[in-house]
Amino acid sequence: xxxxxxxxxxxxxxxxxxxxxxxxxxxxxxxxxxxxxxxxxxxxxxxxxxxxxxxxxxxxxxxxxxxxxxxxxxxxxxxxxxxxxxxxxxxxxxxxxxxxxxxxxxxxxxxxxxxxxxxxxxxxxxxxxxxxxxxxxxxxxxxxxxxxxxxxxxxxxxxxxxxxxxxxxxxxxxxxxxxxxxxxxxxxxxxxxxxxxxxxxxxxxxxxxxxxxxxxxxxxxxxxxxxxxxxxxxxxxxxxxxxxxxxxxxxxxxxxxxxxx
Ligand SMILES: [Zn+2]
Numbered sequence: 001x002x003x004x005x006x007x008x009x010x011x012x013x014x015x016x017x018x019x020x021x022x023x024x025x026x027x028x029x030x031x032x033x034x035x036x037x038x039x040x041x042x043x044x045x046x047x048x049x050x051x052x053x054x055x056x057x058x059x060x061x062x063x064x065x066x067x068x069x070x071x072x073x074x075x076x077x078x079x080x081x082x083x084x085x086x087x088x089x090x091x092x093x094x095x096x097x098x099x100x101x102x103x104x105x106x107x108x109x110x111x112x113x114x115x116x117x118x119x120x121x122x123x124x125x126x127x128x129x130x131x132x133x134x135x136x137x138x139x140x141x142x143x144x145x146x147x148x149x150x151x152x153x154x155x156x157x158x159x160x161x162x163x164x165x166x167x168x169x170x171x172x173x174x175x176x177x178x179x180x181x182x183x184x185x186x187x188x189x190x191x192x193x194x195x196x197x198x199x200x201x202x203x204x205x206x207x208x209x210x211x212x213x214x215x216x217x218x219x220x221x222x223x224x225x226x227x228x229x230x231x232x233x234x235x236x237x238x239x240x241x242x243x244x245x246x247x248x249x250x251x252x253x254x255x256x257x258x259x260x261x
Contacts, residue, residue, distance in 0.1 A: 005096060006088055013087025013104065014054035017080030020108050024079065024115045027124035043068035054080045079115065083108055086239070093243050098141050103242050106134045106191065110235040113184060117231035123180030128187045135190035149193040157189025157198055158182045181230050188238040196260075197241060200252040204237035205230065 019033075025041070026033050038047045045067035051057050058077040065072060086107040094100035109131040116124050132154070139150050161182050168176025192198050213228045241249070250260040 005091065009087045009091045009104075010084045011054075013084035014080050016087065016105070016108055017083030018052065018054050020083050020111050021076050021079050023112045023124070023127065024075075027112065027126055028116045028120040028122055033126075040065045040067060040070065042070040055084070075115070079111060082111060086111070089243050093245070099138055102134050102138050102141075106131055106242065107239050109134065110239050114232040114235035117180065117235070118229055121178070121180075123178075123183055123231055125183070128183045131187040132190050135187065138191065146193065149195065150190045152194030153189035153192050153198065154186040155189070156194045157185035157192070157201075160198070160202065161185040176228075177230065181234065184231055184234045184238075188234065191238070192241065196253055196258055197249065199256065199258070200244075200249055201234075201237050201241045203252065204240055205234045208236050209233035 022033055022038065025031075036046075038052060039045060040047065042065060045065070051061065051066060055077065058072065058074075061072065063072050063074065064070065087104045090100045090104035090107065094103060109127045112127040113123055113131070116122065116127070135150060136147070139147050161177055161184075165175075165177025165181065188201060189198065192201055209228050209230045212233060216229060253260050
């Protein structure tokens with residue numbers, strides 16, 4: 001019956017992905033995420049159920065609004081697919097447990113953070129709060145005695161980013177890190193705690209920041225030069241650390257001669 005639960009996780013994740021899309025569009029525009037019902041951003045027509053089936057609508061609408069024929073961004077499909085796959089990955093990694101559900105929703109919050117930051121260079125507070133609260137709930141259900149470690153992780157994570165930003169400002173004489181980056185590090189820090197898990201998180205963030213920074217730097221259409229998308233990179237790195245098997249994390253820590261459990 002495993003395939004049945006995997007399919008359920010995929011479909012449930014795709015439905016959550018629709019809501020992730022609503023958040024990505026509405027939060028940076030300061031719009032309510034509950035009303036009005038979904039509508040075409042171009043012609044304003046209210047979308048009906050048939051237009052809003054996760055993943056599938058994009059195909060039978062052939063990527064266009066049914067009313068005004070304006071192309072729909074492929075981002076809607078991509079976000080629904082990533083969310084669906086992240087729900088499957090969470091249950092594969094953590095089993096059919098409450099923690100898997102909390103991690104899956106945390107990945108959705110990270111997805112909102114990554115896409116909004118990439119497009120608007122801002123970090124929506126609603127997604128930060130959601131990510132932080134989900135982190136607290138992970139401790140509450142499994143190891144409430146470790147909540148001080150979670151708080152320490154928030155402080156340590158944000159402090160590290162603040163220090164990197166401070167040094168970057170001294171060296172490059174321009175803003176290297178925004179306050180949004182500090183907030184992301186705080187919320188991720190709650191999940192990882194004041195533990196060595198923060199190390200692979202920051203190492204992966206740096207690598208991914210460079211990896212996605214290069215194509216952005218090559219795109220001349222971006223007016224800002226030297227923008228390193230560190231917020232999206234941290235969101236991706238957090239997702240990897242949440243899902244990585246212990247062997248991967250222990251391998252990275254071993255590279256730095258840090259004893260692993
Ligand atoms: Zn339309």
